[in-house]
Amino acid sequence: MRIVLFSALLFFALDAFSQTPATLNLMPVPKQIQVNPGKFRITNKFTIHAEASAGDTVLFAAVNHAYQTLNRKTGMVFGQQYILPSDTLKTAQMIVRVKAKSSPEIGEDESYKLQVTDSHLELDAATTEGALHGLQTLIQLCDKDDQGYYFPCVAIDDSPRFKWRGLMIDVARHFISYEEMKHNIDAMAAVKMNVLHWHLTDDEGFRVESKVFPLLHELGSNGDYYTQAQLKELVGYAADRGIIIVPEFDMPGHSQSWFAGYPELASQPGPYKPGPRTQWQNEHPDPNRPKGNGIADIVTNMEAPTFDPTNEKVYKFLDKFIGEMTTIFPSGYMHIGADENNGMAWKLNPAIMAWMKDHQMQSTDDLQRYYVQRVHDLLKKHHRQMIGWEEIYNDKLPKDAIVHKWIPDGMGDIIKSHGRPNDFASHGYGTLVSEGFYLDVFMPAYIYYNNPALDSANNVNILGGEAAQWTELVDNGNVDGRIWPRAGAVAERLWSPAAVTDVDDMYRRLFVLSDELDAQGLQHLSNYERALRRLTDNAPTDHLETLTDVLTPVKGYRKMVGAMMKGPAASYQTTPLTSVSDIVFVDSKTKRNFRQLVKTFLANHDKNAENSIRAYLTAWQQNNALLQPLFAGNKRLLEVQDHSKNLSAAAAIGLAALDKIDNGSPADAAWVQQQANALDAYSKAHNETEIAVIPEIAALVTGHLAPEPTVYSAF
């Protein structure tokens, strides 16, 4: 990832993406930006004065943080120490003006204006959060030329397209530490996201300390949970960065961990322990059920631990529990999940079936509807607006509920969509879109960037959307790199005008963002390098990195389904996520560089581009031999030995194709077909990774760079 093979190559590659001047390095792109001639030169005299309420501690902390971030980035040793409300530095080079102190809230005025001339800067915002966004833009504007660091002269007038720009993180399948959550909140703030949707409970773990019902975390977490002090601190940490936290407590399914301590709430007697649904199913074989041999069976046909909606104790319990949680999570929203309940646990309990009959319920769908309504009423009592995944949707759903779209069309038997986002929205429901934003399906950033589910959602009730990171295959050691920088593409889709769609420019800025997040402390690059050191047992990683930099995880759910089907079923919670497929980035930066070079070369046979392409291909071709000493006796690297050989062979084909072009000896059709077939074989995923640069090498053979697929299969 870090090592480009020759310096000269890199300097070319950095220029290989044509920069759209109006987007600079900004992600997300602002609503309006005018780039003027000139630059504000950053020197050690750079000073800031803030005109804001003296009590706006969040604003002053953010101003100081931005100032010190720029201080470190430029190495200038700025003369100002701490920027305080009492400063009256009217001569400051930058003025920050905030009309009114505020706390983050959905729908508030998040706009700001930022004006840079060659002698001073002005940032104006109506709210604290608007100013926070402007300060992030300021940091991203800082750039460098031969004379040093500068801000380009610009006039920016910015505000978001959608009011809800979220990131969902599942901390149940793998517990994500408090420290990693902070890293992610910092990164969200950098791209102006404003909602952290925290999937706190699921079958696999109950991650919240409850003082009212302590067996929830004591028996439901295997020791991995957040204390209330930590939860409150994170809520504050997020708020200080303009972000609200929306907790999710998934019910009535996805709830096995609740029942470890309180089995009386479940539809079946138990006992229970936290763990995957598949583990429960394996441990509770039932001849009346089909055996779960595929993902469809697991989701649709097999029993899973589920709340008992016919038990009044459940609602008494939830009333108290929700009340306790409102003391920790002040935002006006609570997410109840409500997804993927197939009703099997209810059908297998005669008492529940009898109750349904007594209450004239025709199907378990009616019982789910009843449960959702009861929970809705409890939330309302506690002044919380209910959000649920789209399975809450029905024709009697209370109008203040928010429907969270996630199910793509065309999932066959596995799970069925409940409607398009516009369907929910046009019935008056606030609607969130996560369909097409699931980061856990390992799609490259451009797929999320051009998410048709969002593009077609144009009703006024569409609040926005959320990138979603489920964590069957993610833990503390790779979470930053699984979410970032890709989530930046989602953040831009949700903030920037709909017309901002240039994929090449997005990728150029996405990798700048990646470096900036690295500089600010995100661990995505560090974790990758650490993981490579582990794979080599601390031998030098450079040759391995030449290979892994162009490997990407297999797309879709194939890796996850494999992990879920592995025995013992619970193992995906304790399988070390240290294989190559766990650590390589979904978007290969090298692939994007290489693709741009190939594009340039094919357009006009540019000699510089060709030289850079040859440098890449030569390095790949030679790399397999260089890796042999490392492969010897290293069983962990067995998984990439074939890829290494194939990359070398593919690179040789690319070099041969270039030779033919240079010799003016056009390739005959048979040769092209033969090479294309070989490359096609090399493009196949195995051991859950695939070589990312095969389409570009193929383009050198065919003379034509195929457009990238707009959709990949999930299975």
Place this chain on the structure above:
Amino acid sequence: MRIVLFSALLFFALDAFSQTPATLNLMPVPKQIQVNPGKFRITNKFTIHAEASAGDTVLFAAVNHAYQTLNRKTGMVFGQQYILPSDTLKTAQMIVRVKAKSSPEIGEDESYKLQVTDSHLELDAATTEGALHGLQTLIQLCDKDDQGYYFPCVAIDDSPRFKWRGLMIDVARHFISYEEMKHNIDAMAAVKMNVLHWHLTDDEGFRVESKVFPLLHELGSNGDYYTQAQLKELVGYAADRGIIIVPEFDMPGHSQSWFAGYPELASQPGPYKPGPRTQWQNEHPDPNRPKGNGIADIVTNMEAPTFDPTNEKVYKFLDKFIGEMTTIFPSGYMHIGADENNGMAWKLNPAIMAWMKDHQMQSTDDLQRYYVQRVHDLLKKHHRQMIGWEEIYNDKLPKDAIVHKWIPDGMGDIIKSHGRPNDFASHGYGTLVSEGFYLDVFMPAYIYYNNPALDSANNVNILGGEAAQWTELVDNGNVDGRIWPRAGAVAERLWSPAAVTDVDDMYRRLFVLSDELDAQGLQHLSNYERALRRLTDNAPTDHLETLTDVLTPVKGYRKMVGAMMKGPAASYQTTPLTSVSDIVFVDSKTKRNFRQLVKTFLANHDKNAENSIRAYLTAWQQNNALLQPLFAGNKRLLEVQDHSKNLSAAAAIGLAALDKIDNGSPADAAWVQQQANALDAYSKAHNETEIAVIPEIAALVTGHLAPEPTVYSAF
């Protein structure tokens, strides 16, 4: 740091240190170890059963943590999920037996026995903490050969030489985040340290939330402090790893930050704000005082904010404050600092001088003694044993006080030693040694390892010692690499038998420890690499790294005094610590490798060693040219351009020397003298770094590798 130039070279270099079999990769070396033939092969069948009190949650968490650490290290996908007290896995491959659940305490039984045969492992300990130490040894025992991962067959009987094995971290000069503190606690546990001495307050910052006196943190911290919830969590986090936390509240000097909120406690009227003593002195010029032009003046002659011992309100305040702190810090110790009070603030206050006269006090030393006695009595009331730096020592000091030795002899006028450790100890005082363990003076690990201050301390009252990291030049971005791996050498000195003194073997194991700490999440390597990316503006760092891998920070206080004298005086708190001298390691791993090669070569003109030496020298010689594109237009790298040129020239000399040896044409004396002079010039520090490999290159010229200095000047 990470990149060795040629794989072949590295594989040789790894073998270059001759491994002492009885030490394996263990750090600290155990008291007794018998290495037996055979290996226990680690497979995915590896299982652990713990025979311990079901309520010993700390033990079970540690067993699970060790198990998963090994799972990640080996990539085996172990079959066991969570190791629970309810497991009755009598067939487990490893049994852990703990006699009695315990909490960390100074002087407890920390011993353990670990037996590894080719078929099973047994760990026995009397206490939870003994078992925790044994689990760390287990992790360090895990090694690899061509057939995979294994534990060598051993019988270990281990217990510490000293009962107090501490690390002091100053969080006042720069605030060290809660997350970084956790990283350091993890690393301490890995090397069996058991005391975190937390320097929580100083002139520059008051880092603890006080609910009784909230202006302490509100006005004394510039917003950087730990909440009480965080403090309590860290105390628990440390205890779970066998570590007690001893807080230090430095008084009566080093206390400016207290007075920002409570100026009435000081000897002068104020106002005050948190910041360096030098800042206070600059802002309060007094014609009656000599101007502080040197470090001696600052410490000995100039007024600094100091508590007023004659004011009864001070003791009422401290009584309440200490009472509050005992609710957070349960350990039986509290450190009151009491260092570097020159009495100037008292001499300049006529009321204090009059009070002293009324009380028959001859000097400010008497007043300091009085203050220490009063604070001692308050601590006693709150059931805390007092620790103070050696300035608390006097002939009337209560016998239950612990004296913390830090001042080396021979500091001239700056500050005078109060006695040798044995002097304090032989008068019955529990004594701690930090003299010679100050990490902030940038000495290589072997200097701490052979610390004469500890070696001469042989009285039964010597409790142990502490490595000390002051943070004028350390912040979150470099703290891990400033402390680690060097603190491992101190930990070994305090744990292992006094006879364990082989420096080469220590270094071999220190770098294995470094890699292991990296794998477990310490940020020292990641921060170095991130800092290099910042210096190159995300251009490739490999050539820069070839240079910086052999640069070390200038030894002693030269860099710190420079920072303190810089105007504005406060700037060392907000100067970005991103220059090369801030990020390079004190111990260059490359230098240690190279030194071993030179040693081997000079002993017998070993051809393999020569080839490796030539590979290093050739790379260094060529590197300056390779760096030129990066240097162009990069002002931040100006600081190392001369070093790059000099390293190249020095390498050329080394190659010429080898040629002469190979040609059998012995160098004439004039040539040798000429080269030695040139190398001597290249060895000089500038821009606060020095080239670490000059002595070894010089040895190729002279044919003689000089022993390393046993002492370096602090100034």
